[in-house]
Amino acid sequence: MRTSRWAVLAYVAIIIFGCLAAVPSVLTPAMREQFASVLPFKPVTLGLDLRGGSHLVLEVDGAGLQKARLNSLLDDTRRVLRGERVSASSARISGNSVTVSVTDAADREKVLPKLQELAAPVGTVGFGGSAAELEVTTNGDVIALAMTEAGLSDRMTKAVEQSLEIIRNRVDQVGVAEPLIQRIGSDRILVQLPGLQDPTRLRELLGSTAQMSFHMLDQTADVTQPAPRGVDILPGANDGNKYPVESRIAISGERLEDAKVGFDQRTNQPVVDFAFDSLGARQFADITRENVGRPFAIVLDGKVLTAPVINEPILGGRGQISGNFTVEEATVLSALLRSGALPAPLTIIEERSVGxxxxxxxxxxxxxxxxxxxxxxxxxxxxxxxxxxxxxxxxxxxxxxxxxxxxxxxxxxxxxxxxxxxxxxxxxxxxxxxxxxxxxxxxxxxxxxxxxxxxxxxxxxxxxxxxxxxxxxxxxxxxxxxxxxxxxxxxxxxxxxxxxxxxxxxxxxxxxxxxxxxxxxxxxxxxxxLFGRVPHLPTFSFMKRRFQxxxxxxxxxxxxxxxxxxxxLNYGIDFIGGIQVEAVSKEKIDLPTLRHSLEELNLGEVALQDFGGGQSVLIRVQRQPGGEQEQTAALSRIKDAVATAIPGAALERTEVVGPTVSxxxxxxxxxxxxxxxxxxxxxxxxxxxxxxxxxxxxxxxxxxxxxxxxxxxxxxxxxxxxxxxxxxxxxxxxxxxxxxxxxxxxxxxxxxxxxxxxxxxxxxxxxxxxxxxxxxxxxxxxxxxxxxxxxxxxxxxxxxxxxxxxxxxxxxxxxxxxxxxxxxxxxxxxxxxxxxxxxxxxxx
Missing domain, CATH: 1.20.1640.10 (Multidrug efflux transporter AcrB transmembrane domain)
Known part of the structure; x- marks a missing residue:
């Protein structure tokens, strides 16, 4: 069958196009830039295992997201009750719903339509219809506002989308080239940063919700005793102290307009200078005017960053956060504050890095x-x-x-x-x-x-x-x-x-x-x-030997x-979870010393595999009980132990796989x-x-x-x-x-x-x-x-x-x-x- 001339031309065009598309992948960056007008194709992107970098998979905390929404819904419910002047014997969170007990039938009839207005429509179902975020039902004296599956799904979708944007902003703040940030599944986010060998800073940057708030300290409370009503005992972020913080938020972190790294004029230590928007500036001025002489706590994700005493009213809407920061820590903190708070906590369920x-x-x-x-x-x-x-x-x-x-x-x-x-x-x-x-x-x-x-x-x-x-x-x-x-x-x-x-x-x-x-x-x-005619293989009677x-x-x-x-089977950490670290040293590694240092961490079974002429070792530690956060904490301890046992060692590869992912x-x-x-x-x-x-x-x-x-x-x-x-x-x-x-x-x-x-x-x-x-x-x-x-x-x-x-x-x-x-x-x-x-x- 003869091939038509047009078909031949089409085949040649396909081949030329395919070859031209491959050319940028073998050129240097300078040559690609030089021939960009002639070769508008992109080179093949190399994975992290080929060029080094960090890989994290984060999961939005669905339970935390639901809890935050229920707390907000409880506040809204109480607001409605106050606005309608309705007395309720109880209003509380029960499971995945908020329940209100209203004994008076007339009051129930009056407040029910207002509570139903809290159920906003979400998404679309059927032929252009919509589903409600909440399902409002009554049972005797009790009115229940329960979150629907559609409501939870819609809130998760919005949380992931918002988290994606915030993560992009945070990564941009610290200047990482060619980051890959994308959604995977319904509740997860993949972050890959080429060239970032140690993901510690990345973990701090992405694992923090950055929920910042400003509170007054209760000077009458004793931190060694149970906290009185309206007071929370919170730990310090850096000093190990405990602080009696008033539960009521004096100023929300949402009022922050800018944050950047600065240096204290007296100590020359890195600090974070922040500025409020116009409303926040007015609130800050009022609070500092009314509370001169009292300590004022700046809280980030449930930890007190600093608690300075208000010496005088601050009218410019600007302040300073100090806390014995390094320049890198101050950079991360300022990036967190500038990019805003995450809508829900993110849990690191998988972490890998390649040097x-x-x-x-x-x-x-x-x-x-x-x-x-x-x-x-x-x-x-x-x-x-x-x-x-x-x-x-x-x-x-x-x-x-x-x-x-x-x-x-x-x-x-x-x-x-x-x-x-x-x-x-x-x-x-x-x-x-x-x-x-x-x-x-x-x-x-x-x-x-x-x-x-x-x-x-x-x-x-x-x-x-x-x-x-x-x-x-x-x-x-x-x-x-x-x-x-x-x-x-x-x-x-x-x-x-x-x-x-x-x-x-x-x-x-x-x-x-x-x-x-x-x-x-x-x-x-x-x-x-190549060597002449092909000899015929002998004929075999395979069926005669079928039973053997x-x-x-x-x-x-x-x-x-x-x-x-x-x-x-020798299951890898992909399937059983755990931690794997590859350490490389210029000198021969003392395995007994390294094993002793790791066993002192009490992390369970530790396996060491020596390769690379005694200058490389693969460390495997079993999956840690307590979930993904314990895995991440264990990795930090392992890195410290390796640094102590093998001075100058480079961690060429780290992998952390939590129980969920494995x-x-x-x-x-x-x-x-x-x-x-x-x-x-x-x-x-x-x-x-x-x-x-x-x-x-x-x-x-x-x-x-x-x-x-x-x-x-x-x-x-x-x-x-x-x-x-x-x-x-x-x-x-x-x-x-x-x-x-x-x-x-x-x-x-x-x-x-x-x-x-x-x-x-x-x-x-x-x-x-x-x-x-x-x-x-x-x-x-x-x-x-x-x-x-x-x-x-x-x-x-x-x-x-x-x-x-x-x-x-x-x-x-x-x-x-x-x-x-x-x-x-x-x-x-x-x-x-x-x-x-x-x-x-x-x-x-």
């Missing part, structure tokens, strides 16, 4: 291992297919360039697992060319001319390539949907690789091969290897299940594996028959159990990266099975009277070379990552190499016997039902 040195090492490592993997795959293609392998390699080069270009176009972030995804995508893209070349060889051996062999080979291979890519894509899409962070980056590059390979490895390579055939006026299309094969496979799977329970990540990971298997089952059932689908899932379960056993035996971290490896292995394994099944389906149409066991043997022997060659290409692309890729990708690369070997052997030795068993079982079942074998069923 710039580790980031640059990751870039170097990713580049070197990527080039090495690519070089091994390219070399294999030349060895297998000679000059025709070079044409396939042109497709691989275009595949890589266009993947990088599309990553830049869609604004995706490239992470170290993302690089692994690109390299693995290259290894799997080779599968299309191996399938195509194998088909062309078959057609040539059958006597077809060059052009016919080319066209028929591509057409026959296309259906198999499509089925293989769809099954792999199913697992990758689920990984993106249910994954997070760098794992999503891996999923994005894999999805792009699969889609782009359909263009580069099929369309472009076909066009190039056709051009060679036409220009050389070839009569016969032979595809020899299934028995050995079952033995390995049962052993793997035992290993799963004893010794079990539980969700575990559920999402295992759900992704389950859903991937269901999706694959349905697709194979649709494309083939039910026993093909059931057979594929049965073999897949055996492959998965063996891979899980590999994790248990080697002690490799079982984390989100491991789930990515499992899902990719599932896709690869099914890819392999689909190739075998597709050949069986084709042979069933050709040889309707052939015994099914013989047909299975023939089909496997026809595709065994493809299975081995594809496995070699995929494994070779992963080997450099497994050896030199570092911890971040080794927990992916080694299991994937193992999984590729297992998947290939199961496709050859296990898939056929299970399919034969299912076919015979179904035939016997149908025969027992009807008394005779159904016409058209394959004979065994």
């Amino acid at each position: 710039p040195n580790l980031g640059s090492d990751s870039i170097r490592m990713g580049l070197y291992t990527g080039l090495a993997g690519f070089g091994l795959v390219v070399t294999l293609m030349v060895v297998l297919y000679g000059a025709w392998g070079m044409i396939a390699n042109v497709g691989l080069v275009l595949h890589t360039i266009m993947t990088i270009g599309v990553l830049g176009l869609i604004g995706s972030t490239l992470t170290l697992p993302g690089i692994a995804g690109i390299i693995l995508g290259i290894g799997m893209a080779v599968d299309a060319n191996i399938l195509i070349n194998a088909r062309i060889r078959e057609e040539t051996e059958a006597g077809a001319g060059a052009m016919k062999a080319l066209d028929v080979g591509f057409n026959k291979a296309y259906a198999t390539i499509l089925d293989s890519n769809v099954t792999t894509l199913a697992g990758t899409v689920l990984l993106f949907w249910l994954g997070s962070g760098p794992v999503r980056g891996f999923a994005v590059t894999m999805m792009l690789g699969i889609v782009i390979s359909m263009f580069t490895s099929v369309t472009v390579v076909r066009l190039l091969m056709r051009e060679v055939v036409v220009r050389r006026k070839m009569k016969k299309l032979e595809i020899p290897s 094969a299934i028995g050995f496979s079952a033995f390995l799977s049962i052993s793997s299940v035992i290993l799963f329970f004893t010794p079990g 539980g969700e990540l575990a559920r999402s990971g295992f759900l992704a594996v389950g859903l991937a298997m269901v999706a694959i089952l349905l697709y194979i059932w649709f494309r083939f028959e039910w026993h093909f689908a059931v057979g594929a899932i049965a073999v897949l379960l055996l492959d998965i159990t063996k891979t899980v056993g590999f994790f248990a035996l080697t002690g490799i971290d079982f984390n989100l990266t491991a789930i990515a490896a499992l899902l990719t292995m599932i896709g690869y394994s099914v890819n392999d099975k689909v190739v075998v099944y597709d050949r069986m389906r084709e042979n069933l149409r050709k040889y309707k009277s052939m015994p099914f066991s013989d047909l299975i043997d023939m089909s496997i022997n026809q595709v065994i070379a493809r299975c081995i060659f594809t496995s070699m290409a995929t494994a070779l692309s992963l080997v450099p990552m497994a050896i030199w890729g570092g911890e971040a990708v080794q927990s992916f690369a080694w299991p994937m190499i193992f999984g590729v070997i297992v998947a290939t052997t199961s496709s050859i030795y296990i898939g056929g016997p299970i399919l034969l068993f299912l076919s015979r079982w179904w035939k016997d079942r149908e025969a027992s039902r009807s008394g005779a074998q159904q016409p058209g069923a394959p004979a065994a």
Whole structure:
């Protein structure tokens, strides 16, 4: 089939566009600025694991938000009662509602409409209707104002939106370049700040609600005794003292108009100078005029920053906050005050940071291992297919360039697992060319001319390539949907690789091969290897050894299940929560001293892993009871202990995962594996028959159990990266099975009277070379990552190499016997039902 000139021009335009989009990613910043008018494309954004920085996930405190709204609602209710001159025996918060007891029926009738006015409409439901924030009901003397689900959801949405804006303002105040601040889910906010190695300042900046208020101190109260009515005993923010603060707010922090860092003229210590708006200035003047000689407390988030004595009226609306601040602390405080208070507390549920040195090492490592993997795959293609392998390699080069270009176009972030995804995508893209070349060889051996062999080979291979890519894509899409962070980056590059390979490895390579055939006026299309003709592999009778094969496979799977329970998997902090810190020193690290310092913290189980010639250590501490805030506090103590035990040590990486996130990540990971298997089952059932689908899932379960056993035996971290490896292995394994099944389906149409066991043997022997060659290409692309890729990708690369070997052997030795068993079982079942074998069923 001849390709039209317009189609060729369209392909060339796509290739040029993809290559141009990739150019900015390989230019220096200065060169990008120089060619900005010619190349208006953005470079690929590097993830924090490649350039260093801090990553935080914050969760809006829904309970705190609801409590604040109920307190406000209680005040509004009391205001309504006072305004209507209605006497209530009680008005209080009960659960998620405010209840008011009004014994007089006439008063109830009078006040009820006013209370119902407090229920503002929120959002829209149905056909343009609206839902109420509150549901007002009566039960005898009691009027209840309960918050509705719509009301809580609307308040959460507004709180997150307001928090996003405030966080952006706070980050802008401290001057961090290229911050990423975005909403994730209904109640969470992701903050990524490149280049900020130590997230301590960021934690202070974002974790504080910045609820500031000004109060008078009660000089008659004793802080060692229970607080009298109308007084709160609050701790000092810096001095450890306690202060008897009047509960009534003298001036709200909302009246602040500006705050900036200054220096005390007498001590030259950093202070925060603030200024009120016009209303606040008048209130400040009145309060200081009426309370000369009394101490005045400035309170931030329930802690007293300072409590100076009012020496004289302050009429200018300006003041000063002092408290032995460092310049950095004063900068953070002034940024908090300028950007305003958060509508609800934010809890840090996940924290990760990567030092710039580790980031640059990751870039170097990713580049070197990527080039090495690519070089091994390219070399294999030349060895297998000679000059025709070079044409396939042109497709691989275009595949890589266009993947990088599309990553830049869609604004995706490239992470170290993302690089692994690109390299693995290259290894799997080779599968299309191996399938195509194998088909062309078959057609040539059958006597077809060059052009016919080319066209028929591509057409026959296309259906198999499509089925293989769809099954792999199913697992990758689920990984993106249910994954997070760098794992999503891996999923994005894999999805792009699969889609782009359909263009580069099929369309472009076909066009190039056709051009060679036409220009050389070839009569016969032979595809020899680099060293001459390809020897035919001997024919094997796999079905005769089916019982030994299934028995050995079952033995390995049962052993793997035992290993799963004893010794079990080495779960990473993604799944069990906890703290992980990587410390690097110029001198050899004294591990016993470090262990002693950490054990004195009483944080539970502490594990130390020495690597990097004794100058690097990975510290793991179990999840802390008490929730996310305890985790964050424990990290600060660990950092102090490391600084004491290893003077001058650099913390190259820190990770804190709280119980909320770890539980969700575990559920999402295992759900992704389950859903991937269901999706694959349905697709194979649709494309083939039910026993093909059931057979594929049965073999897949055996492959998965063996891979899980590999994790248990080697002690490799079982984390989100491991789930990515499992899902990719599932896709690869099914890819392999689909190739075998597709050949069986084709042979069933050709040889309707052939015994099914013989047909299975023939089909496997026809595709065994493809299975081995594809496995070699995929494994070779992963080997450099497994050896030199570092911890971040080794927990992916080694299991994937193992999984590729297992998947290939199961496709050859296990898939056929299970399919034969299912076919015979179904035939016997149908025969027992009807008394005779159904016409058209394959004979065994």
